Amino acid sequence: MAPFAGWNMPIQYSGIVAEHKAVRESGGIFDISHMGEFEVAGSGAADALNGLLTNDVSALADGEGQYTLMLNPEGGVIDDLIIYRMSADRFFLVVNAAKIEEDREWLVGKLPEECRLTDRSSEFGAVAVQGPEVIGAWNRMEPGMNLPERNGIAEFEGGVIVCRTGYTGEDGFELFAPVEVISSWFDRFIGEGVTPTGLGARDTLRLEKCYPLNGSDLDETHTPLEAGLGFFVKLDKGSDFVGRDVLVQQKENGLSRKLAPISMTGKAPPIRHGYEVRDAEGEVVLGELTSGSLSPSLGKGIGLAYLSVELCRPGTEVSVAVRERTFPAVVVKKPFI
Numbered sequence: 001m002a003p004f005a006g007w008n009m010p011i012q013y014s015g016i017v018a019e020h021k022a023v024r025e026s027g028g029i030f031d032i033s034h035m036g037e038f039e040v041a042g043s044g045a046a047d048a049l050n051g052l053l054t055n056d057v058s059a060l061a062d063g064e065g066q067y068t069l070m071l072n073p074e075g076g077v078i079d080d081l082i083i084y085r086m087s088a089d090r091f092f093l094v095v096n097a098a099k100i101e102e103d104r105e106w107l108v109g110k111l112p113e114e115c116r117l118t119d120r121s122s123e124f125g126a127v128a129v130q131g132p133e134v135i136g137a138w139n140r141m142e143p144g145m146n147l148p149e150r151n152g153i154a155e156f157e158g159g160v161i162v163c164r165t166g167y168t169g170e171d172g173f174e175l176f177a178p179v180e181v182i183s184s185w186f187d188r189f190i191g192e193g194v195t196p197t198g199l200g201a202r203d204t205l206r207l208e209k210c211y212p213l214n215g216s217d218l219d220e221t222h223t224p225l226e227a228g229l230g231f232f233v234k235l236d237k238g239s240d241f242v243g244r245d246v247l248v249q250q251k252e253n254g255l256s257r258k259l260a261p262i263s264m265t266g267k268a269p270p271i272r273h274g275y276e277v278r279d280a281e282g283e284v285v286l287g288e289l290t291s292g293s294l295s296p297s298l299g300k301g302i303g304l305a306y307l308s309v310e311l312c313r314p315g316t317e318v319s320v321a322v323r324e325r326t327f328p329a330v331v332v333k334k335p336f337i
Contacts, residue, residue, distance in 0.1 A: 002199075005097035007034040009199050016200035020296040023168055023205055027131030028197035029189045036100035037124050037176060038093040038107070042115035045089045050239040052110055053083065054224060054247075055232050058239075060085040065151050065163060067232050069224050070103065071243030075250070076220035077227070079103050080212070082165055084153040092153060092161065094174070096214045110242075124161075125182025129189055130172035130197075130205075137192040138173070147173055167202065169209035169335070204293050207302060210261055210334040216273055217259060217290045217304050225250050226306065227259045228334065259290070260312040260331050264301035264320065268327035270294050271301040271320050280317040282326030289320065295336060301329075302336050 002011050010031065012019060022028045040049060050057040055068035065084035069077055079099040084092040095103045104119050111117060129138070138147060148154040148164045150171075155161050161176040177185055190196060203213070212218045212227055224233050225247055235248060262277065271292035276285050292303030303320070311318070314333045319326040 004199065005034055007097065009034065010196075011200045012198040013196045016198070016204065017296045019195060019197040019201035020204050022195035023131045023170055023197060023201065024297065025132070027129065027134040027137060027172075027194040028168075028201065029186065029194045030128040030130070030197050030199075030202055031126075031186065032128045032174065033125040033179075033182060034097035035126055036095040036097060036103065036119070036121040037126075038095065038104065039090065039118045039120055040093065040107070040111065040115060041090040041118070043089060044112065045091055045115045046085070047239065048111050048115050049083065049091060050237065051241050052107065053081075054234065054241060054243075055083075056234040056237040057083065057085070057091075058237065062087055063148060063152050063154065065153055065165065067165075069218075069229065069232060070106065071224070071241070072220055073242060073246075074220070075223040075225075075243040075246030077214070077218040077222065077224060078106060078220060080214050080218055080229075082163070084163060086153065086155070094163070098215060123159075123178065124176045125179045126174060126176045127182065127186055127189070128166065128172065128174045129194060130166050130168040130170045131194070132170060134172050134189075134194060137189060137194055141188055141192060167211055168205040169211070169337075170205075203291075204296055207291055207293055207304070208295050208297055208335065208337045210304065210336065212259070212304070213291060222259075222306065223247060223250060226255055226257055255309055257306050258309055258312045259304055260307045261334050261336060262289070262303045262305055262318060262320070262329050263298075263332045263336065265328045265330050268301055268320070268329075269322045271303050271322060275303075276321040277305045277307065277329075278319045278321055278326055280319055280328070282319045282321070286311060286318060292320075297337050307331070 053068040289303040316331040
């Protein structure tokens with residue numbers, strides 16, 4: 001266990017590698033009760049949110065969701081989140097645990113009076129169930145409750161909300177339920193053979209797919225374009241949004257830096273966030289790892305780092321400094337697997 005965003009969170013149960021492989025091969029369940037949940041409702045909620053987030057909220061139909069970002073005026077990332085449309089004037093937002101208070105204050109300060117934000121974070125416990133066999137587990141448990149389509153959301157009796165997204169690259173879903181019943185859902189999934197999985201495996205799973213982590217790969221000094229998230233930035237949608245002007249300039253002038261995936265090429269100690277990325281000779285500092293870990297699927301170190309655009313071409317040889325030594329590495333294509 002370890003502290004995280006004010007919570008005491010499980011890092012591992014049976015072991016990071018075993019849990020990682022369980023998610024890739026069968027199924028794992030993560031306790032994500034630390035995540036924040038907001039509901040935004042009222043006349044014009046869609047238009048208001050479209051002016052505050054990078055993706056195009058107007059493209060959503062009832063029951064659909066999308067990944068999006070909340071930016072500061074300089075185009076830096078305050079938070080990345082998922083927004084779901086429950087109905088024309090009602091939206092469900094899932095935000096990062098460390099950003100709940102900041103996100104709430106930011107949104108409340110910018111939403112018009114006719115829109116109200118309800119912070120429901122204390123009402124919900126939540127689990128993320130991920131892996132190729134978890135849909136079968138759900139169908140055995142709840143044959144009368146159909147899961148939503150990919151990137152969809154559904155509400156069920158008892159205050160249960162199910163979202164069909166994920167942070168591992170595998171199929172799966174997130175289940176939000178009242179705090180007094182979430183542990184029973186966790187136990188039921190375990191009874192169906194789903195493996196309890198901690199934050200350690202969550203990190204290796206998402207890193208293999210190059211999914212960014214807020215606070216590490218995403219922060220207020222880097223834009224989503226620099227982070228390689230341009231697909232989720234709709235500069236040509238009907239609404240202006242906070243930070244758009246900076247992104248338009250970057251699009252027109254070209255980027256000077258980008259988030260690059262880096263793979264170790266030989267035997268090396270484990271690599272971590274904050275380690276220096278240097279040139280192939282190990283002499284010139286080029287940047288530092290925003291994320292780094294051993295990939296259980298590949299059996300070698302992988303990481304992400306912001307580098308000058310000219311260094312981001314796959315095949316570029318670099319090195320990573322581990323304590324007093326440097327070890328060879330190479331820039332590769334996304335994702336790692």
